[in-house]
Amino acid sequence: MAGRTWTRADVAAVLSGPTASDDKYSRGVVGVRTGSDRFPGAAVLGVEAAWRTGVGMVRYLGPDRAADLVLARRPETVTADGRVQAWLIGSGTSADARNDAETRALREVLAGQVPVVVDAGALDLVADAGAPVIATPHAREHARLRESLGLDPDAANAECETAAALRGILVRKGSRTVVAAPDHDPIELDAPTSWLATAGTGDVLAGILGGLAAGAGASDLDTLQRVAASAVWLHGRAAEHAVAAHDGGPIVALDVAAHVPFAVAEALGS
Template identity: 60%
Template sequence: MNTAARGWTASDAAELLREPTASDDKYSRGVLGIRTGSTAYPGAAVLGVEAAWRTGLGMVRYVGPARAADLVLSRRPETVVAEGRVQAWLIGSGTDADDRSDEDARALEGILQGTVPVVVDAGALDLAPGAAAPIVVTPHEREHEKLRAMLGLRPRESRAEAAVETAEALGACVVLKGAETVVAAPSGWSVTLPHATPWLATAGTGDVLAGAIGAVIAARAAVAELDVEALGPLAATGAWLHADAARRAVRAAGGGPVTALDVAGELARAVGALHRPE
């Protein structure tokens, strides 16, 4: 097991972000399907969609509850609220497995048994074991403990070791959120992203992170076939952008508190800075 997790840098992230060219169209730039949000937590859909757009995609398709869809369109009217062609999926943010309908369960299972990459967040994490699609799971500490229990894994003191072990057992990429975010792939590859800012400890920032990761993966999937090992560096790039956007949002706020939507709004500048180093 590789437990010597290294860091992830701006140059690492820049290598995986493709700047659009004059020959691109909305499909070649990447299409992310998003099935998130609920009647109780519709804002999660807005935050994930906003983050995906700001990270740089040709299209975002949202499929979810009517109230969430209305809020998404109010914030981002360019979003397509209909199913269709996608190069990656984001599922689970702002949902609760205990409230999942049979229709939702069938839809999520269909996505997870498909062929395109899937970012699995929050209320869909219980469906991750047994997925046929290449997946990235994005648990926080408590969610990670539950996922490990489902996999029959015992507690570990080292977060990096635990993330790698989970990735190996699940056959998926793991993004273990926290003050230090650990990204691990089934092969044992792992990186640790340093602490960004304590102001990130606020509601909704995990939804923004999931949207950023989904966007990076969809953009790459539009031009290359991805297996689960390829998702590790892409997920690390999404996490790097999220952290950089958070630092930018704090600076814009004069060093004070920020909201998840503030962080999402700074993703465009974080991406731009990688293409045009400051």
């Protein structure tokens, strides 16, 4: 199945700037349950990226070490539980190292009503989700996910088949990222720079996804596919802005997160 392209105009139709009547709650609240003692930086990257989308509030619920680093970088982050419009889970975690209490907490999130961005160490739980999901595997994670679902690893239109099996959105990350949804044509976006191939940029993408999902105000699959494609576009454009700021040289994940506002402004035409 041929993939659709995604343009700045498509992204602009998904985004909205703040109005005089907005407050932090109407701009969207994203809950983030990411990071671990082994990989606390993933929490910092995802939270930073979520804030940079223009979301109204980020709630971080994770290990103490990661929470301390998040607050040192972004002191406006709330570390108390409460109402959210979307969740981000799994970045910087491993299913092998997850304890029973954390598994129960993640399953509770996945059994809820709001959209959940499912990354990295939480992908093993996504098949049982009742919530609307946006799963974000890279190629190797996608192969493992398909194996767990009993799907042919060599099938044509594999991304669409996986999305149908999950009854959600699949963002298969790579130099060409495919955003698939059940009963919709896939959307394909090429990475605009190979400097994105560095540690932590996937955590940044997950944070952008969480922020946009929280601000979208809807959880139907059509909306979530458009949100996911727009997040991938913003991630790529932020990387391009970061590379330009470094005269074409290498960038790191925080550089991408720091340039998300420039990509948002570009999409909104401001």
